Amino acid sequence: MNSIVELKNINKKIRDEEILKDINISVKKGEFISIIGPSGSGKSSLLYIVGLLDKPSSGQVFVEGEAIDFNNPQKIAHLRNLKFGFIFQFHYLISEFSLLENVMVPMLKAGKSKEEAKERAYFLLEKLGLKGKEKRKPFQISGGEQQRVAIARALTNEPIVLIADEPTGNLDSKNTAIVMEIFCKLHLEGKTVIMVTHEIELTEKTERVIKMLDGMIIEEIELEKKKC
């Protein structure tokens, strides 16, 4: 199977401190990968480079086989909009916007009409169990629901990879289970998911676990498939 995202010899330095050292990862379509490691091991930094939010100090990133030119910010922004869906520990929903509008934001950037964006936003919110709450503001719903809206927003432009940076870090066990179930469903639908987590038990749902320490990948474990 061809890689949809590939990192070759990635190094990242911030103020003389090497936070990623010679990272090589290949992400195949439909994979569910988890990245684990202690705080400061470089998990999030790696994820930001995978999602083209940050540029490496050296090394190359390939998306669907094409080498990324980090000196072309417009192209990078375009790829982020269409190819990647981001979910963070904090939901980062815009407080002034309704849930529906929050979900519409990436689609409008992608050039979809308002009606088209609205229709898809309704569909995704319903799919994630938020039907009837579309007009509410983020502060009017629970933390678990906020994270589900963030997942809906990440899915809007049918990205090739969902990038989740500790998506359950702020959630209680019940909502953690709900979010993981959603990731599992998406994975089963063929979506590629890369998730950074602290919680070892969550990695059991994934197919591949990448362990990091001090900016390096120290171990890659292939798990039994279809645990979702």
Next chain:
Amino acid sequence: MKHIIFVTLKLLFERKRQTIVAIAGVSIGVGAFIAMASLMNGFQKYFIEQALDLNAHITLKVKDEADKGKILKKVYGENIHFQVYGAKPKELKDKIVDYKFLIAKYERDNQIIGIAPHLTGQGIVKYGTIDKSASLIGIDPALERKASVIDKFIANRKLDSLITDRESIIIGKLLARDLGIDEAGKKVIITTPNGVTHLFKVVDFFDSGITMLDQTRIYMNLKTLQTILNKPNEVNEIIFKIKDVYRANELAERISKETGYYTESWQKAFRNFLQLFKIQNYITYMIVFAILIVSAFGIFNIIMMTVLEKKRDIAILKALGYENGDIIKIFVFHGITIGFFGAIIGCVIGYAIQEFLASVNVGIEGLVRTKGFALDRSPVYFIYGVLFAFCFATFASFYPSYKASKLNPVDIFRSSA
């Protein structure tokens, strides 16, 4: 572009309080600009119009011969430096002897509409026990009509009485008031500097609206004034009314060269006032500029605060694919929208203030005398107001927008993790 408009309008409408404050700032600035500009320029235009109506576009006078060193220069030459002390005043020879010839000559000039002779002098006017000093102006009513719009300022339009009754005068309205004359038909005594005393009948009142003139002027027949001043067939001024008032300087110079007499354009005659207006305009525009700068700072602060408060939202927008240019556009559009609504509301405020000022009925008696405010309600001030608001709003929003576009989303995500 729709994603820019969508995000901007949502931010504007959902942050109502800040948006209203910013719009109010711009509106007040624009409204104040329109009101002040129309008030100041209205007053100045009114004054200039009145002055142009009342005074000659060009006045021809006898050259001032009071050069106290003339004889010394003749004797010792031009290169010596001297100062004359204690020179005794002597009567100036200020008559224009060839005035009839000059009038006939310039009546044919196609740049000149009207030309009229004046004899001016000083006198004391007495009514009952009250006496006042006055400027006596002897005119030829028929020629005067062509060279000025004097009829406009004669309360009961009885200028022709000066022809039919040579013992009649038209007296300034404020001078009449000061003397206690409240109706036509009253008799006054005028005494001239050469000691002649003459009885005149007040037939009408001169009401120009310019205090300085209404308080001093007395019009009478030219022949009568020549008689009482003992200056038969003399005049000391010729006034010209010209087609293009803004070419008065140029034409005055030409007439001076051709006749050898001193000429004075209306701009020169009113240079003190015109200079004063210039200073007044500088002050007005500085105040308005300060108001607009404060409004611009209001917009700057509000957008800067929005950028600082919305750092995480800017970061997520970038993560979702919004480019730096999109972020700049969102916040500049934010400023422009504030500027647009501020300008529209400012125009309404400006119009309302104009309406209010126009309706105020106050007796103003100063440099000019009006019953209300003289306003210049030109649409140009509205256009300028809108343009200023737009420019200031765009300018004020650009820096915060640029700062917003330079935010690194990774730094924001790291700091809020």
